[in-house]
């Protein structure tokens with residue numbers, strides 16, 4: 011009986027353990043710091059002005075309270091990774107606070123006084139611990155955050171008060187000044203401490219819940235699951251984002267051929283400050299997906315011609331997998347020119363290497379595919395739509411076909427620079443092994 015209970019407990023533990031991701035993205039600390047330097051000012055400006063509710067204490071009523079926050083040096087923001095608690099710890103120092111307020115003073119035997127106060131001084135430090143968490147959303151896991159720790163250090167006596175107090179007697183003026191430096195500033199402090207974590211959680215999780223892409227379109231009907239398998243992992247000097255990575259078609263739905271094998275989730279030797287790892291599970295689901303499609307039709311342009319490549323599963327199975335140093339594919343494509351229907355149809359196995367070339371003024375980087383090995387199983391030339399079987403001569407034809415494929419079907423893939431995210435690539439890596447492929451890139455934000 012006891013043994014059975016333990017068995018069930020173990021079974022539950024095993025079930026609740028997350029599946030392995032098929033795609034992992036890594037972001038190293040320097041990228042966070044570069045992004046901070048680039049976006050700091052606009053984020054601080056976007057925070058703009060906070061408002062506080064009117065309140066009354068003793069003889070003083072404070073209304074129309076506006077808190078302006080400013081901080082002009084990105085180095086004032088420190089971001090640190092806490093791998094023990096899965097926290098990203100952020101601390102912002104030397105923030106200037108300026109509180110503007112209208113007040114009324116009404117005491118027995120004195121004429122009511124109305125005026126404004128302008129209080130300014132430093133918020134020495136505001137620190138938030140942001141927990142990287144997750145939430146289930148139907149069949150998907152999406153990232154969520156929580157802010158379990160907040161600390162604030164601010165010394166009221168460092169603040170200066172400018173008061174308009176027409177015809178005030180000295181004792182009344184000092185009473186109001188004391189109120190502003192004490193009661194009011196403590197209210198602001200309390201408000202920041204209470205509201206900032208709740209606001210961060212609500213806004214952050216609201217955006218994640220409504221906008222985090224559970225799946226993402228790749229090509230025609232083909233999609234990839236971009237939901238996570240677990241929360242983002244905070245490691246000592248980098249973040250690991252574990253994506254599900256199953257490739258599927260919207261038509262057939264998500265089909266998992268089996269568990270995702272283990273693969274590295276970080277490479278400390280990589281030159282990439284951003285890294286990506288692709289599991290062989292990903293190519294397996296890609297192959298399965300290509301075989302369940304009716305047809306995949308791709309158009310490429312070369313010189314002045316448009317080439318139409320059709321991959322039709324009824325002509326033979328497609329498979330894509332990783333190998334040491336290359337991608338191996340078995341394909342049965344038909345490639346014809348769009349207008350005259352000149353081209354060929356073949357069954358082939360190819361081994362393709364992919365190399366990264368550094369970018370230039372127009373491109374971030376380019377990927378150059380090259381066929382390293384190729385064998386032909388069948389070959390037909392298509393003349394004005396009519397196929398002529400030349401499979402008998404494949405020995406002679408193979409080198410020519412290889413040349414043509416290298417130029418027409420596998421053109422250099424150029425990744426253009428984008429205005430939205432202007433980057434300059436400084437180093438990169440693309441490597442293939444049987445179980446996984448790895449991509450790494452380092453870059454600077456331009457300007």
Ligand SMILES: *[C@@H]1O[C@H](CO)[C@@H](O)[C@H](O)[C@H]1NC(C)=O
Nearest residue numbers: 092093094095096245246247
């Ligand atoms: C956090 O990182 C340190 C230093 O690399 C390591 O010794 C420690 O085991 C890590 N802790 C966890 C929970 O991963």
